[in-house]
Amino acid sequence: MSPTLSARLAQLFASYNGDHRNATNQAIHVIAVPAIAWSVIALLWCVPPLITWFKPGVWAAVAMFAAWCWYNRQSRSLGYGMLAAFFLAAMSCRVIEQQLGLHILWKLALGVFVIAWIAQFIGHHIEGKRPSFLTDLVYLLVGPVWVLAKAYRKLGWAY
Known part of the structure; x- marks a missing residue:
């Protein structure tokens, strides 16, 4: 770890590592955690905006920005990585929305969410x-x- 990692995140990582020592559990997490993150973004993407001139995805953007602010405070390097991950998640949601529609994005996200959480447990x-x-x-x-x-x-x- 670099000296730019916040003490708080280092402490959280140490605790998280203690709960994830089993290699199988770690492997499941490497797949399921990003899947859950994407599915939450996609589900938020589908929530209708309160103001009609906003487009789908506004709530996902707000949530990603808030999460990114936290990540960036903990580690600039990891913050940039999460920014890239959020960008890719948003672009995939946009492509699915354009190609298949919000109703398919919603169903896909819900399915991924449920399956990934089952895997986590x-x-x-x-x-x-x-x-x-x-x-x-x-x-x-x-x-x-x-x-x-x-x-x-x-x-x-x-x-």
């Missing part, structure tokens, strides 16, 4: 530990950046 059953977010909801934000940090380490990138 299977992983935690294998691990023998409760999901971290059951102790503190901030771990719902930690999961995606924890997966990104694993990718950074694999690539030899500092964070």
Whole structure:
């Protein structure tokens, strides 16, 4: 870890790592956590805007911006990575919306959400530990950046 990682995120990572030691559970998380993050973005994408001149996706944009602000405060490097991940998620939602419609995006996102959460709970059953977010909801934000940090380490990138 780099010295630019906030003490708070380092502490959260240490705790999160303690709840995710089993290799199978980690492998499930590497797939399911990004899937859950995408599905939440996609579900928010489908929520109708309150003001008619706003387009679909406004609530997803607000949520992604708020999450990105938190990530960027914790680590500039990981913040940039999450910004890229959010951009890709938003673009995929936009493409699916344009090509197939919001009703298909909504159904797809709901399916991904349910399947990925089932996988998560299977992983935690294998691990023998409760999901971290059951102790503190901030771990719902930690999961995606924890997966990104694993990718950074694999690539030899500092964070």
